[in-house]
Amino acid sequence: MAWSLFQGRSLLRSRPDSRLDTERELRAALDNRLLLLLFGARRCPRCREFEPRLRRFWSRLTDPVGQEQLGLVYLGQDRCEQEHLRYLRDMPRTWLALPYGDRLGRELQDRFGVSxxxxxxxxxxxxxxxxxxxxxxxxxxGISCFQNWREAAELLDRNFQEREDFQSFPRRSLTEPLRRLKYRLREDEEEEEEEEEQKE
Known part of the structure; x- marks a missing residue:
């Protein structure tokens, strides 16, 4: 689960004294959502140029419906804690941030190949x-990419579920799993086919 990247860590809200530090709070804020990991720095000109666009993108998507489907964690690459705290004060209140100096930020940067x-x-x-x-x-x-991400996430989840479903059926051919995916056959339909084959 995406939220588990931050398990055992504290995440900050826009006010530095407001923290999420229990598993229950982290799950409530991040579980079952598309998660955006924002790597940026206040000193970076490209980051300052991109941020207003990201804020508009975020505000258009976080109506009461979208807010339940999207989360954002800022992983600051700031040079000093004051820069980081200034960014926290200015960021939207629904964003979360890793505290300054937490090594997890660098680990995630390496893990996801952020260059x-x-x-x-x-x-x-x-x-x-x-x-x-x-x-x-x-x-x-703009916001149309959110729909693409959501569809991709649903497809991934569905494919994992379908792969589990295949394990309970004896395979008749090497292409049967592909056929099932393509035509989404159900057990009942297969049983009818088998009965027809036996009659012939």
Whole structure:
């Protein structure tokens, strides 16, 4: 699960004295959502240029419906704690941030191959990487990219479920799993086919 990246850590809200530090709070804020990991720095000119666009993108998507489907964690690459705290004060109140100096930020930067700032890594609720850097998508497509991400996440989840379903059926051919995916056959339909084959 994507939220489990931050298990055992504290995340900050826009007010530095407001923290999420229990598993229950983290789950409530991040579980079962598309998660955006924003790698940026206040000193970075490209980050300052991109941020207003990201804020508009966020505000258009976080109506009461979208807010339940999307989460954002800022992983600051700031040089000093004062820069980081200034960013926290200015960020939207629904964003979360890793505290300054937490080594997890660097670990996640390495894990997801972040090589430039700003970078927005999009994770499915399962933790799978949907987009390694969505900055260009957000700039070019605006909020329509959210629908693409949601569909990709649903497809990933559905494929995992279908793969589990295949294990309970004896296979008749090597292509049967593909056929099931393509035509979404149900057990009842298969039984009818088998009965017809036996009659012939």
């Amino acid at each position: 430039e700032l700003p970078s927005v890594v999009v994770l499915a609720p399962s933790g799978a990487v949907l987009v390694p850097n969505a900055v260009r998508e957000i700039r070019d497509l």
